[in-house]
Amino acid sequence: MRILHTSDWHLGKRLFKLDRSPEHELFLEWLIKTLIEKDIDLLLIAGDIFDTPTPPHQSLETFYNFLHRVSIETKTETMIIAGNHDSGLLLEAPSKILAPHRVKVWGKLSPNTEDHWIRIQSIELCAIPFFRSYELLPQGEGDALAALKKYLTKERTSPQLLMLHHLAGVFEAAGSEQVIGLSGVESIPSEILKAFDYVALGHIHKPQKIGPMSFYSGSPIPLRFSEILGKSVVLIEENQGNLSSEILPLPVFRNLFIVKTNEKNYQSDINKLVKTSDLKPMVEIQIELSSPKVGLIDDIKELLDKKEMELLSFLPLYQDGEKKERKSEKLFELSPIELFEEFYAAKFPEAEQIPDDLKEDFKALLDKVKHASHSP
Numbered sequence: 306m307r308i309l310h311t312s313d314w315h316l317g318k319r320l321f322k323l324d325r326s327p328e329h330e331l332f333l334e335w336l337i338k339t340l341i342e343k344d345i346d347l348l349l350i351a352g353d354i355f356d357t358p359t360p361p362h363q364s365l366e367t368f369y370n371f372l373h374r375v376s377i378e379t380k381t382e383t384m385i386i387a388g389n390h391d392s393g394l395l396l397e398a399p400s401k402i403l404a405p406h407r408v409k410v411w412g413k414l415s416p417n418t419e420d421h422w423i424r425i426q427s428i429e430l431c432a433i434p435f436f437r438s439y440e441l442l443p444q445g446e447g448d449a450l451a452a453l454k455k456y457l458t459k460e461r462t463s464p465q466l467l468m469l470h471h472l473a474g475v476f477e478a479a480g481s482e483q484v485i486g487l488s489g490v491e492s493i494p495s496e497i498l499k500a501f502d503y504v505a506l507g508h509i510h511k512p513q514k515i516g517p518m519s520f521y522s523g524s525p526i527p528l529r530f531s532e533i534l535g536k537s538v539v540l541i542e543e544n545q546g547n548l549s550s551e552i553l554p555l556p557v558f559r560n561l562f563i564v565k566t567n568e569k570n571y572q573s574d575i576n577k578l579v580k581t582s583d584l585k586p587m588v589e590i591q592i593e594l595s596s597p598k599v600g601l602i603d604d605i606k607e608l609l610d611k612k613e614m615e616l617l618s619f620l621p622l623y624q625d626g627e628k629k630e631r632k633s634e635k636l637f638e639l640s641p642i643e644l645f646e647e648f649y650a651a652k653f654p655e656a657e658q659i660p661d662d663l664k665e666d667f668k669a670l671l672d673k674v675k676h677a678s679h680s681p
């Protein structure tokens with residue numbers, strides 16, 4: 306039996322003014338071809354199908370056209386979980402019409418743990434969509450991890466696979482993931498993952514292996530300029546109860562280039578860029594300047610135009626000013642408490658630190674939010 310694992314498509318995503326749908330269309334075309342060529346029985350899509358809970362109609366059309374093509378052009382069964390960017394209810398709404406097309410969707414956590422297990426040919430799959438703590442602990446109290454374990458445990462009769470959209474083990478973020486501290490479980494411990502023959506993870510956009518058989522497939526396209534290392538999907542082969550995995554690299558559908566340069570070298574640095582994608586490459590220029598320079602942007606645009614490339618982002622770095630880290634990127638790495646500290650420091654620059662009682666109140670509030678019960 307052959308299985309393909311992908312996640313974090315983020316259909317509908319834009320990068321500045323750039324519409325990413327041509328890249329997504331090329332990816333889905335590649336995916337259909339791969340399902341056929343590699344003779345795939347089961348496709349796992351581990352969440353964040355769409356970039357927002359209310360995706361553009363065009364993205365919905367892209368998604369359903371894809372599922373339709375998989376249904377008529379391949380023999381593949383498609384299993385999908387919702388990610389933190391998706392609306393679970395939106396994904397689940399067409400479940401009945403998808404069933405005859407061998408497509409199953411888990412959008413929400415069911416109170417019945419059995420609903421999350423399915424047998425597909427020679428394997429058993431446990432599919433857990435992104436969840437919030439109130440789904441796991443409807444009473445608002447208890448041990449979230451213990452409650453989650455009940456979903457992940459079933460008597461073993463054949464190889465068991467887990468599909469999950471969550472932080473797990475020790476991972477390296479790409480920076481474009483949204484913080485998901487709402488599930489009540491910080492990160493799924495490696496011991497839990499090891500009980501499975503394969504774990505198909507979604508949420509982290511940088512492809513990586515976090516355990517012997519636990520993988521983040523990563524997003525199929527870079528969602529920002531800083532994320533341009535190779536993208537891939539994972540091919541899993543089940544042979545008489547033994548599973549093996551292989552990384553299938555994805556083509557670069559559109560080059561995204563970052564050029565870190567200065568006033569002296571920018572022309573030669575731009576000329577070094579080499580286009581390898583069919584779609585027009587997009588460029589971010591990070592340029593050190595002593596002072597603003599009239600006509601610089603036009604000059605850069607013209608240079609790029611000659612190379613059939615386009616300027617999408619321009620970041621002048623003035624040498625005399627302190628070279629601050631771009632805050633928007635740093636924000637993803639901060640915990641809620643650290644974020645609150647940053648906010649307080651910005652709001653009250655003269656204060657040395659947050660008063661203890663205020664900090665305690667904030668922690669209590671955080672705790673309340675984490676364990677909030679779902680209001681009817």
Ligand SMILES: [Mn+2]
Pocket residue numbers: 313353388390482483508509510
């Ligand atoms: Mn994602």
